Amino acid sequence: MMDFTTVSGLTEALLAGNRRALSRVISHIENNTDLARPLLAALYPLAGKAHIIGVTGSPGTGKSTLVNALAGVYRQRGLTVGVIAIDPTSPFSGGALLGDRVRMRDLAGDPGVFIRSMATRGSLGGLAQATADVIMVLDAAGFDRIIIETVGVGQSEVEIASAAYTTVVVEAPGLGDEVQAIKAGVLEIADIFAVNKADREGVDRTVMALKMMLSLGAPEKLQMMHHGRMLPVEMPQARSEDNAWTPPIIKTIAVSGEGAAELADAIENHRLYLEQSGGRILRDRLRAATELRMILRDYLLEELLARTPQESLQHIIDAVARREMDPYTAVQRLVHSPAAS
C-alpha cells in the first residue's frame, strides 16, 4: 500500500513512476500546503537530469501542435516527456477547439507523457516560481525531456524561459509580424527558431528575415537573462565556445509532423553543445539565482507583513491612495516603523 499522506510515501511513489502521486505532489505545491516545502526539499536533490526545453511564440504560430509533434518524436525515441502549458490559448491548458483536443489525445493515453497546465493568472512572479517548482518535480520524477510552452515574449515569459536550457522560438509565415517579433527581443532568447506552417506562402520570406537578423547581431541571451532580473551571479569569463552557437532555423509543418524530427535533432545538438561548452553549468547558476531571488522577494515581503499591524497597513495604503503620502515614503514608513522592527 502506498501512503499518499506523507512526504516519504509520496516521494517513494513518485520515484516509482506513480502518476497519481505525481499529480498529488504538484497539487500540494500549487496550493502551497504544509507538505509543499518538505516535498520540494526532498525532491530537489533528485532533480537536475532532465533537459528542459522552452517553446514560445505568438498565438497563431501553431506552437501547441508543434509541442505535440515534438513530444511524439521523443516518445518514438524512447524518451519520456513532461509538458507544462502556460499559454492560455494552448489546447493543453484547456483552451482548445475540438480539433485540437482530438490531436492531443494520442499523447494523453501514453504513460510516458505527463501534461500539466498552469494558470496564467494569480500572483505575478508566483507563476514563474510555481513553474520552476513543477519543472523540478517532473525532473525528479525522471522525465527525460520537459517542455514548457509559453505565449509571446512578455517579461513573465522571458523569466519562465530562463528556466529552460534550450529555448525554441516558433514563428509562422503570414502573421505579418516577423520584423516586430524579432525586434521584441526574441533573438536574444532563441537557441533555435522553428518556422512552422512551412507549407504556407511566405515561408521563405520569414526564414530570410530571421537569417538577416541573425547575421546582424550575436545572441546575448545570457547577458540579457542576467540583467536586472536576478541576484548578481559571478559570470565565468566567456569562453570562445560560448558564442559559437548560431541558432538554426528549422522549417516545420506541425499538423503533419514534418520537420519535428529535425527540430528534436537541433534540440539534442544544443543540449550537447551546452554540456561541452560549460554552458549548462552557467545556466544552472543563473537559474538558481533567479529562483533564489523570486523566493527571497516573497519571503521578505511576507515576513514584513506578518509583523505589521493590519491597522497601520490600512492607514498607510489609505494615505497613499489619497495622495497624502507617496509610495516610496510609505515603504520607508512600513519598513522602519517601531511596530515593524
Add this chain to the structure above:
Amino acid sequence: MMDFTTVSGLTEALLAGNRRALSRVISHIENNTDLARPLLAALYPLAGKAHIIGVTGSPGTGKSTLVNALAGVYRQRGLTVGVIAIDPTSPFSGGALLGDRVRMRDLAGDPGVFIRSMATRGSLGGLAQATADVIMVLDAAGFDRIIIETVGVGQSEVEIASAAYTTVVVEAPGLGDEVQAIKAGVLEIADIFAVNKADREGVDRTVMALKMMLSLGAPEKLQMMHHGRMLPVEMPQARSEDNAWTPPIIKTIAVSGEGAAELADAIENHRLYLEQSGGRILRDRLRAATELRMILRDYLLEELLARTPQESLQHIIDAVARREMDPYTAVQRLVHSPAAS
C-alpha cells in the same frame, strides 16, 4: 531660464507644460538616477486627476490603430492625451511597418499628445513599477486622459492593467481565438469590449460570443485584482452599484476612425460610473496597495543583498545550482545568517 538639473526646476518646467522637461523626468525615473526618488515624491501629490485607460488585446486586433483613433477623438474634444505603449509590436514603440508610422504622424506633431514606449524587457515587476511611475508623472503633468497599451492577457499585463480605471479589451473577428481569449480571464478585467475590424466577416459571431460569455458570469474584476497580487486591502462592503456595470461591446473600424467616438463615450460613461459608485476610490486603494507591494518587495530584497557578503551569496547560489541545497533552505540561510543580521 529653466533649470533642468534640479528637482524644483524640472517640476516647475513640467507643470508649465514643457515637454522636454517631461521627457527628462521620465528618463530620470527609467534610469533610476539620484533625482528619481525626489522627483516622484514631489510629483505624487499633484497626480490623481487624469482618467487612466488600459487598452489590451492580442496582436492582430489592431489595437494600436484604435488607440491612435481614440487619442484623435479626445483631441477633438479638447482633452490632452498621454499614451504609454508597452506592446512590443505597437507602432508607438517602434515596432511599426511603414504604413503604421505614417498613421502615427498626425498625433506626433501635436503638443497635446505625449507618446512614450516602455521596454518589455528587463526586471520582472520592474516594468509594472516603472509604468506606474510614468503614469503618475503624466498625470501630474496635467494630461486629461492617459492610455496604456499592452498586448495580451499575461500576468504582467494584468498587473499593469490594474493601474487603469477603465480597461478596454480589443477583439477582432477571424482571429479564431474568441473563445480562448475570453476563457483566459479577459472577462474579469474588461470594463469595455471593442470589436475592431468590424467591417470584416465574422464580426457578429465575435459580438455574439462576447454577449454569451457576459450573460454567463458577472465580472469579478476587483476580486481578481485583489487576489494574491497585492497587499491585503480592506474592501468596503460591495454596494449594489458595484455590480451594476455591464461591459458594453463597441464595434469599431480603427483605420477609418469609425466607432472611435462611441468608444470614447463608453469610456466616459465608465468614468462617471466609477465616480458615482465609489468605484474610483476603491480602485485608488487597490492601486496604492499594488504599488506598495511592488516597491516593498524590491526594497526588502535590495536591503538584504546590501548586507550579505558577495562571497556568501555566490557560495549559496553555487550550492543551489549543484543541488546540494534546495532554494527554500538557501533563502532561510540567507535571511538568518549571522552576516545578514
